[in-house]
Amino acid sequence: MKENNNKGLMNWIIKFLKGMLIGSGAILPGVSGGALAAIFGLYQPLINFLSNIRNNFINNVMFFLPVGLGGLFGLFVLATPIDYGLRFFPVFVLWGFIGAIVGTLPSLYKEAGREGRETRHIVITIVTAVLMFAFLVYANNNLNIDMAQNTVSWLFAGAIFASGMIVPGLSPSNFLIYFNLYQPLTEGIRTLDFSVIIPVSIGAVVVVLLFSKLMRKIMDVAYAGVFHFILGVVIASTAIIAPALSLYEGFGVMDYILVVVIFLAGLLLGRWMGKLEERYK
Template structure:
């Protein structure tokens, strides 16, 4: 019973990170799900939803509740912190993600590893970093806010969960839709939430089976690819020189402390995962 309660709490915390990470620019909800060791299970569940429905629903209930908490409750605070104290929140998330990377690496080589898999991770990390820097530098599009636009936003947002490494928040920033979305979520604006939910559902139905099929065929390759994406997307959110320059000496020490706290939290969650999850 105690182990079940610990598992429930762990999955709830994972859901919070996955949900809040999904709205943090540069971070992918799907990549975080992979980091926390539940991406494969999520894809299998939504692509074969009738199979063991009750047991899987109960398993993912805390993840879903944590995700909703992370998205709805934390959407506005995260957006506000990004505007007012970006270094604090970015370093904390960087620490959390880096702390769980060893668990993702263990997951990636679960079924064996060849030297070219390591090269793939390195190549993916470098290429992804270059593409993200280019996108952050050159992309800036103004998109009208219509119901069809919000359906598209929902599709993009959900794709960040289905396709690991894809950061939907970055795309929304490029289209100047990020702040309207986070504001709409925090205010529970149904004119935004309903079409966004529709687009997300379309994305899940359209892509989950394909991704699950690819996972079954190329598990090791895909997870090493995900690992490279995670490394690049984590490094890319490192605060800019301008953001660092706004910090006082106290703020600098506090930022480093938050990074260390996030790192220790990530390592702790990784150890809990290994301790309470049966060996595969």
């Protein structure tokens, strides 16, 4: 009995940590909450739940409760330090996230091949990674649209935010930056501005409920293809958040050593999370 209780507590803690990383990663430019959910083995259960929300409702709520609490913690509590880190220590913060994502890639690769892997699936991963990287480079350099900040734009922002969960690999933060809504949104989250938070939440919920059934149907007929596509997008989005060379200006030897240490710490965290996922799945 004690062993079962310990296992249940560890499971709860693991899901809380996953939710925390998904929540904090969702507001990090270049990172997709859906891709992180896939990496941590939560994407398919989440889509199954949302696509048929009345089925095993209580059990599903209890399963995702620690994930949701961790996500809220990562989104609201960590928003301020992450934003501060990105403004003043972007190289260290970004390499920490890159390390964590790279550390989980073996688990995602294993999950992608759970229902079989053929040569065409590897081709899907490579082609997706190349095309997505090219698109992100183009978008970062060419897309810059001014959108008025009002209820409609926040509903739109919520829809974009939720799209990053429904379509793994789609980084909502990047698209919010293209529409010049990213900084105002993170500011609204930090200051608990409900004129921002409420319409964003409504837009997100509507998109999740509308498109989760579609994603479930796609996964039912092309599971391996979908996950190898996700793998390619994760590789591209991880590469795109690598800090620009200009950010290293003024770095000394100790700074580079610290970057390596932070990257390795993130890598070990990612591998640890991946192994725990396989152990407690």
